[in-house]
Amino acid sequence: MEKQGSRALLAAVIGMGVLLFIGSLVLVGVLVHRMMHPQASLPHTxxxxxxxxxxxxxxxxxxxxxxxxxxxxxxxxxxxxxxxxxxxxxxxxxxxxxxxxxxxxxxxxxxxxx
Known part of the structure; x- marks a missing residue:
């Protein structure tokens, strides 16, 4: 029984690590995209x-x-x-x-x- 709980915990830790890695990649990608394509300021009328x-x-x-x-x-x-x-x-x-x-x-x- 203890082995079953350890596997579930290990799977959860690995899943969260993968999600953190993917989130970090997305964040870096957004930052690079915004630096390469700066948005012009909104035109003032x-x-x-x-x-x-x-x-x-x-x-x-x-x-x-x-x-x-x-x-x-x-x-x-x-x-x-x-x-x-x-x-x-x-x-x-x-x-x-x-x-x-x-x-x-x-x-x-x-x-x-x-």
Whole structure:
């Protein structure tokens, strides 16, 4: 009787070992496949905002209270239509502004420590 239990235990241990080996191979295969075929990031769709008529132009004017010598380092459009601009220079630390073109206003400012 004891020999019967030992065989069942041995079969279970061998079965689990085989399953672990196969699972490890599948995991390595998935990792290699993802490294060889990187998935492109999901495309962001920007909702078109209708032009708001204004006497100074199609979108109106936006005045930034930035000192002379300020330059735009980079501009990025977010998926929700907001524009993020990184500013530098003008005797100030670097800063980032988030602009809402539809509302013609600055939504947020982030001042970076010098």
């Amino acid at each position: 920007v909702a078109a905002t209708p032009a708001i008529p204004h006497e100074e132009g199609e979108y109106g004017s936006l005045m930034l209270d930035e000192p002379a010598g300020t330059r735009i380092e980079s501009v990025t459009v977010r998926p929700d239509g907001m524009v993020v601009a990184a500013l530098a220079g003008g005797d100030r630390a670097g800063r980032i502004i988030i602009w809402d073109p539809a509302g013609r206003r600055i939504v947020a400012r982030l001042v970076l420590a010098p």
